[in-house]
Amino acid sequence: MIHEASYVAIAAFFAFVAVTLGISFYLGGKAKSSQGYFAAHGQIPWFVNGIAFAGDYLSAASFLGICGMIAFYGYDGFLYSIGYLAGWIVALFVVAEPMKRLGKFTFADALDAKFNSPGIKLAAGISTLAVSVFYLIPQMVGAGVLVQPLLNFPHWVGVVIVGATVIVIVVTAGMVSTTWVQFLKGSLLVLFSAILTVMIWARGFETKEGGIDGHVFRTLTFDADIPQNEWPLPPDLAGASMRPLTGTASQRTFIAIGNSMWSVEAVPGKVILHEAQTVQKLADGTLLVNGEPLGTKKGDPELHPVGYVSKLPGGEQKTGPLGPLSFFSTLQESEVVLWGKDTVHGEDGEPVTVYFQKPTPGSQVLRPGEHPSFKGIRSGKLLDKLNFLSLMLALFCGTASLPHILIRYYTVKDESAARKSTIVGIASIGFFYVLTLYMGLGAMTSGSMDLTDSNMAAPLLAKSMNEWLFAAISAIAFTTVLGTVSGLILASAGAVTHDLMASYLKIEMSDHEKVRVAKITSVIVGVIAVVLGIQFKNLNVSYLVGWAFSVAASANLPSLAMILFWKGVTRQGVITAVLVGMISSLGWILLSADTFTGVYGLSADQALVPFSQPGIVTIPLGFLTLVVVSLMTRKK
């Protein structure tokens, strides 16, 4: 999609980022000691910390990924919302208070409180690094997505801007400023999402035959007994060459008429052609959209924006304002045009990506199981069902094992403050997740969706409402990424400084040196994140976060939970459980069908594990390893 930079949006955006950085520098100047740098002196008020939890947690995945998935597939993205929130229950009821009681700087502190073993610090430090880097990838991908429509920069520029800004924040400041930035951004994100939701209700639904650029998608109907070469085509198509084609994935029939592409629907006695859209990359690198070279400015050839309601209940044209419940009940009885994607091979054998209309009943949009990664819900295959259960388990167990969430417990005064801030976190995060369903469905019916990028749904929805709102939402989403990335980089820096260097390698460091080591680590981790963010550009960000949750839950949760509830845990048990959980879940992901197709570009059949989500195997494996090794190494 071609984006034109808007000066209003750019001004608002840079003002917001400048304020964020200003706060960061101002507060950063106050935290000199390592206690201040890593844990904000333990002096953050619980309410601020609670909203900062929301700031840390409502990352690019929540805002961009979930909204995008709902906008393209319906209800399914909301399953992530439910799973992400459920994870907080584990964090509050099981992990919060012991974490605060046992640790000081890092998650490894809490695991190691009883044993004082360098081995545990090493294992937990490595797992913190692995999870943080995995979680960083989607944040960086999201950053690139955000600056595209706003500033009209290429994806990689966005990733580099975020990387550089975050490194500056973390190097100059630390936990105090990161927390206040998160507080600011968390409250604004929830507030503006609420405004956007109210605007979606007020707008209601309206039937359309195309997106907001005014293009009407055509439908041609012919009698089945007329031979193809005698079809009475409209003037602009008459006489053009016709080629029937078959979609490689769906086996659907398409027909190319001149430069245009149509999907063919056969009903008794009729042949109906629906206008489709195409993207083709030529050998010389030129990108063709709908048969013409992609333009560079507004008005040039580009893919038409999509996402509209085609039928409303009772044949109405427009609903007018709706309420929170009538929004769903109206959509339930309507029909929405979603778009499918397939590949056909043109005359020269080159692959052409075809996007075709899929008119979908509202009742189907609002039920779970339409997205490919949730096919287990509708499939009869046990393996698909296990894949679904596995993902939901990883989301449930993952939150309480994420290092950048866990270190936030060290920024408050005591256990009671840890508890209260988690409750505030749950309230604000839960409220936001309720809004994601409205925002995603609002985006789906806004006529402004970019077929090639589901991550862009929420910002484009805002843009379809109002330029200012778009600027505000983009700026907040951008600081969202900044905040989450700073939190993750701080967690990694803490792990390297305290767990690996001070505890494992036993390097004596003064306070000042510790902070310096942490800052150097931040720069290195930041650069790694930038490179990976550019590499993984094409995956939905929520999907990637699902992986990070699986690794976190498999590596960290077994030890964290068992130390609290079983006295028989041994040092060796913890070390092996962390390593086995981490290696098995990472290995499983790297060998799965989703990675084979999405990252290596291989066929799904070649994958070496039976389903893609590791959690249901590797989380129990982590627990089992812990128990077995602990029993074997128990002192008589």
Place this chain on the structure above:
Amino acid sequence: MDTHNSRIGLVLFVVYLLLYGGFVFLNAFAAEVMSTTPIAGVNLAILYGFGLIVAALVLALVYGFLCKPTDDETAARGDKK
């Protein structure tokens, strides 16, 4: 270990686990139930999903209300319990 608070935490955790497990298993093994529209034309998938979010908040508040301050905190405040 503060047994009072952690026991409450564990009980509430199990309550939520059952609610969440119910949702996940209904989706996996009786997906068509999720498409039914029991209240106000809104389907069960949305109602149950919103319900889980509200339940999380309610249980969190119950926990916050029932938990006692830990020993350190009471000591710090100078209470002589």
